[in-house]
Amino acid sequence: MLILIVEDDRDLSANMAAYLEMHDMECDFAYNGAAALQLCEDNHYDLIILDIMMPKMDGYTVCQTLQDRGVDTPVIILTACDDDQEQLRGFSAGADDYVSKPCSLPILKARIDAIKKRQEQSSRKITIQDMVIDLTARTVERQGLPIKLSPTAFKLLSYLAQRSPNVISREELQKHLWPEKDVKASNFNVHVHAIRTALDKPFDTPLLHTMIGTGLAIRGGHDE
Known part of the structure; x- marks a missing residue:
């Protein structure tokens, strides 16, 4: 389990990581909100522990921005502000749980375990031909082999897989990936190329199809 700890107190971050790593969890670190958003853009995390009062961007803004970008990684807010209004604000921004400082590390781990258990119980999978996408774990396999994709390429x-075998226009796909901004076609093409390279190139039968002038589709052999 890979956890992103977003906390500007480096000693506290190190203490949490040391405890969690004793229980077979891996940890990355961000010491401000802007760095956290960049790491979430570049990596997939199973859970985020998020402080509220941080430089550059507070935790509420980070949480809301992740939600707006379609990042559904569970978030545990960690803060010294423990009144009801602050907790409600955190949940409204998309947090899954709330732990007050100073926190008990065993309690923090118990909260993490509870979220992990809920994820396992609600796991959703899509199977198309020899590809399996686990939407909860955010993993992809083909012929039993793991396919590594960036968070944007996975999204x-x-x-596409959820709408297979339908053809989806590039305009709709770009709006889904970047709802709050316009992007260059070249940026979109980078992620299409990454999927094609990882998902199709090593195998005999392609699953990602480009329909000239129409859009893209994920299709198994029986859908041709």
């Missing part, structure tokens, strides 16, 4: 592939 694109999942959207």
